[in-house]
Amino acid sequence: QQQVKQSPQSLIVQKGGISIINCAYENTAFDYFPWYQQFPGKGPALLIAIRPDVSEKKEGRFTISFNKSAKQFSLHIMDSQPGDSATYFCAGGDSNYQLIWGAGTKLIIKP
Amino acid sequence: DAGVTQSPTHLIKTRGQQVTLRCSPKSGHDTVSWYQQALGQGPQFIFQYYEEEERQRGNFPDRFSGHQFPNYSSELNVNALLLGDSALYLCASSLDLAASYNEQFFGPGTRLTVL
Numbered sequence A: 001q002q003q004v005k006q007s008p009q010s011l012i013v014q015k016g017g018i019s020i021i022n023c024a025y026e027n028t029a030f031d032y033f034p035w036y037q038q039f040p041g042k043g044p045a046l047l048i049a050i051r052p053d054v055s056e057k058k059e060g061r062f063t064i065s066f067n068k069s070a071k072q073f074s075l076h077i078m079d080s081q082p083g084d085s086a087t088y089f090c091a092g093g094d095s096n097y098q099l100i101w102g103a104g105t106k107l108i109i110k111p
Numbered sequence B: 001d002a003g004v005t006q007s008p009t010h011l012i013k014t015r016g017q018q019v020t021l022r023c024s025p026k027s028g029h030d031t032v033s034w035y036q037q038a039l040g041q042g043p044q045f046i047f048q049y050y051e052e053e054e055r056q057r058g059n060f061p062d063r064f065s066g067h068q069f070p071n072y073s074s075e076l077n078v079n080a081l082l083l084g085d086s087a088l089y090l091c092a093s094s095l096d097l098a099a100s101y102n103e104q105f106f107g108p109g110t111r112l113t114v115l
Helices: none
Strands: A003-005 A010-014 A017-025 A033-038 A045-050 A056-059 A062-067 A072-077 A086-093 A097-100 A105-110 B005-007 B010-013 B017-025 B031-037 B044-050 B053-057 B064-068 B074-078 B089-096 B110-114
Touching: A003 A086, A010 A017, A017 A033, A017 A086, A017 A105, A033 A062, A045 A056, A045 A062, A045 A072, A072 A086, A097 B044, B005 B089, B010 B017, B017 B089, B017 B110, B031 B074, B044 B064, B074 B089
Parallel strands: A010 A105, B010 B110
Antiparallel strands: A003 A017, A017 A072, A033 A045, A033 A086, A056 A062, A062 A072, A086 A097, A086 A105, B005 B017, B017 B074, B031 B044, B031 B089, B044 B053, B064 B074, B089 B110
8 A cells, every 4th residue: 555666667768768667556545646756865855846726737857747636746858968867766645644656767878 | 955964974883872873955945855775775764754744654663763954954873783784775856746746866875884
């Protein structure tokens, strides 16, 4: 019930392409879905987040698509750049104040 | 404005020892959460402190304990260290607002190695 399943585990995308990372959750009590970006040796940094009352949120090149009925959400990175190479984590949050994280996706953008 | 700070950056301990990690939250934040991140995995929630009390706890044994001080800074203590406790320990701060989930800001972490 608490799991957040993330795929793929790793992803290689050409510069300028679209990177897509998917997550599925089980806990219907989740009401907050953030995506974090983590560079080696650093803590995670919030990239973009969505609440279940909207189906899509866009911030610059980053878009979250949310499908409440399927209990799935995804991150799209448009015009991917080498500087986007990092590990990306999705998570689900509920009123119990904790975030349940996916296992992460290592994204490599090839120049 | 300083973000979340953690100390020390790296730490090496031996099995059975005890360790204390420290965290100062982002200015204006009153809530501190601790996470354990094993290599190649996502962070696992340990516990959260608010108003100097443990408000919520993840699936971690009692060897893991914490404290929050009146200035909102926090400590994570781990007793009787095991090899499996080797990980990056992350502190995250947020501002508590009723009926709303709030963004957590993460520190750079403390890398703990247990030999």
